[in-house]
Amino acid sequence: MVVAELEIFHSRPVAPTRRVSLGAMALPTEPPPGFGGILLGGIIAATIGEVDPDLVPELLQLTAELEIGQRIAQPRLRYRYQEDKVGLHPSHHRLLGEGEELIFDLDLDRGLPAQQVLGAVYAAGRLDAKVRHAVMQTIRRAIRWQGAIDGDLIATLSGVGRGRPLSAFAFENPVSWAMGVLKIVPGSQASMNSKPARSEVQRCFREQLMDAHPDHGGEVADAAQRISEITEARRILLG
DSSP states (O other): OEEEEEEEEEOOTTOSSOEEEEEEEEOOOSSTTHHHHHHHHHHHHHHGGGSOGGGHHHHHHHHHHHHTTOOOOSOBTTBEEOSOOTTOEEEEEEEEEETTEEEEEOOOSSSOHHHHHHHHHHHHHTSOHHHHHHHHHHHHHHHHOOSOSSHHHHHHHHTSOSSSOOOHHHHHSHHHHHHHHTTOOTTSSOOTTSOOOHHHHHHHHHHHHHHHSGGGTOOHHHHHHHHHHHHHHHHHHHO
C-alpha cells in the first residue's frame, strides 16, 4: 500500500538549463513528521552523498528559509525552481506500507542527486506551517545521514533513534499503538479515541519498563528496542 508519494520534475542531466519542479504530492504529516516527512527524508538520505559537499551549507540555509515561508531567491544549488513542467521529466518516489513494515520505493535513475534533494526540500516548503518545522528537522537529519537506506534510517527520521522503526500502524494510530505498547486496556480510564490519565500512563510505563529489563527477565536481544518503544509510547500519551 502506498502511504506517501512525490513526483519531482527535472531537466535532463545533459540539458544546458538546470530546472526543478514538483508534480503530484501525497505527503501525510500527522503525527509529524508522518509518512510524508519520512519519504522526503528518505529521498534526501539516498542522494545527499552524491551532492557536492560545498553546496550543503546553502542547502541547510534553504531549509531554514522555506521553514519560515520566506521568498526564495533563484537559482539554488545551481538549479532554478519553476512551477511549470514543460520540457521536464519526472521521478516518482513512494513510501510503501507492507504489513507492519515501511519500505522506500525511490526512482533515482532519471534525475541527478541535487535535483532530487531540491525537489524534496521544496516539497517540504509547501506543507502547512504547523508541521513544517518538524518535517524540516527530519530533513536535516537526512542531510546528516551516513548509512544504508533501511530501518535504521526510518527510525532516525521518525525521531526515535536507531533500531527497528515504529510500525506503519504506529504512525497511522499513534494513541492506539502507544496504549497497546503500555498494555493500557480501553474502557478503564481511557478509550481508543482519547488519551488515558497521566497517572495511568506513568504506572503502566513503570510496569512495562521493569518487565522489559533483562534484570527482571526481559530478553537481552530485544531489551533496547522494547525500552525505546515503551519510552516513545509514554511520550505520545503525555505529549
